[in-house]
Amino acid sequence: MRIPGKVCLITGAAQGIGAATATALAARGARLALCDLKADAVGDLAERLPGDHLAAGLDVLDDDAVGSFLEKVRSRSGRIGVLVNNAGIGAPRSVDDLDVETWQKTLDVNLTAPFRLVKATLDDLRATRGQIATVASMAARIHPPLLGHYSATKAGVAAFAETLRVELACDGIGVTTVYFGTIDTPLLANGLADPLVTDRMRKRVETARRLGVSPLVRVESAGEAIAAAIEHRRRHVILPRRARLAFYAQAPFQRLVARTTR
Numbered sequence: 212m213r214i215p216g217k218v219c220l221i222t223g224a225a226q227g228i229g230a231a232t233a234t235a236l237a238a239r240g241a242r243l244a245l246c247d248l249k250a251d252a253v254g255d256l257a258e259r260l261p262g263d264h265l266a267a268g269l270d271v272l273d274d275d276a277v278g279s280f281l282e283k284v285r286s287r288s289g290r291i292g293v294l295v296n297n298a299g300i301g302a303p304r305s306v307d308d309l310d311v312e313t314w315q316k317t318l319d320v321n322l323t324a325p326f327r328l329v330k331a332t333l334d335d336l337r338a339t340r341g342q343i344a345t346v347a348s349m350a351a352r353i354h355p356p357l358l359g360h361y362s363a364t365k366a367g368v369a370a371f372a373e374t375l376r377v378e379l380a381c382d383g384i385g386v387t388t389v390y391f392g393t394i395d396t397p398l399l400a401n402g403l404a405d406p407l408v409t410d411r412m413r414k415r416v417e418t419a420r421r422l423g424v425s426p427l428v429r430v431e432s433a434g435e436a437i438a439a440a441i442e443h444r445r446r447h448v449i450l451p452r453r454a455r456l457a458f459y460a461q462a463p464f465q466r467l468v469a470r471t472t473r
Contacts, residue, residue: 212342212385214442215240218288220281222271222328223298225252228346228394231434232295237262239438244284244291246271247298263288271298271324274331281331291335293441296325296368297346301361314360321364326371340383342441345372349392349454352461376446385444387437392454394433 219236223229225247233243233256243264247253250268257266265287267280284291299321304313325345336343347369350362369388376386428450440448449455 212293212442212444214438216242217292217339217341218242218244218284218290219293219295219441220244220246220284220291220328220332221295221297222246222324224266225249225256227430228391228433228437229295229297230256231430232297232344232437233434234260234431235434235438236293236441237264239442241293242288244280244288246277246280271328272319274327277327277331285335290339291332292339292341293344294328294332294336294341295344295346295437295441296328297344298324299346299365301358301364303357304360305357306359309360317360317364321361322367322371325368329375336379336384337382342385342387342444343372343375343379344387344389344437344441344448345369346389346391346437347372349390349449349457351390353457387440387445387448389437389440389448390454390458391433391448391450392428394428394450395430 214236217240219233219241221229221233221236221243224233224243224245226249229245229247233245237243237260240262242262243257243260243266245253245257245264245266246269248268248270253266253268257264265280265284267283269276269280271277281291300317301321302313329343335341345368348361348365350358351365351369354362369390372386372388375384376388379386433450436448436450439445449458
């Protein structure tokens with residue numbers, strides 16, 4: 212796919228993976244439509260990046276606000292050619308501490324919002340023979356403790372994306388599913404600092420990084436990987452690269468994760 216001039220919509224774009232992806236796509240000449248709950252931060256990002264971009268403080272669960280933003284994007288920049296479903300949440304919670312409200316909010320943001328965005332942009336993507344990139348997680352394949360709600364939604368959104376690839380191929384729409392491990396983002400830092408995460412679990416994470424089993428990936432590398440996957444219409448993005456073994460051989464790695472909690 213030729214990126215220069217392509218209108219790319221990115222959710223959760225103010226920081227982390229979303230901002231890194233925006234930076235990588237802007238460097239390739241994309242015209243960006245960026246949205247995030249953090250209105251000031253996403254606006255500042257749009258102004259810093261080279262090119263002509265739109266940004267809005269936006270709740271991806273607000274259909275009316277999303278619709279208004281998309282109309283503004285279309286009137287100023289044209290039809291959307293790339294959708295990056297990146298917005299996500301997932302604070303650690305054990306099943307004892309996980310309440311229905313947190314479960315539902317995680318489901319809404321991580322799984323239902325991507326569905327809504329796909330529905331809202333599908334006519335554009337058909338017209339442009341565009342690309343959808345959905346940020347899932349290695350938690351969709353390997354399920355760590357305290358993240359049952361997060362893993363469930365990421366497994367669901369990965370399944371949704373894989374299904375879209377089959378359904379939309381006849382329309383010329385490409386679909387990329389993103390499976391990241393430990394990426395240096397605020398979401399990861401906040402998760403490890405959560406009081407429900409035990410010192411033993413933190414030590415296991417650090418040991419895995421030190422041994423190279425689960426190295427920490429720079430967020431800039433994550434953004435570059437997504438942009439390259441969109442450009443080349445790749446089916447998957449898996450980072451770190453050695454996570455491919457766990458991706459294709461789930462069972463033994465799931466047993467290894469289970470042992471870390473004993």
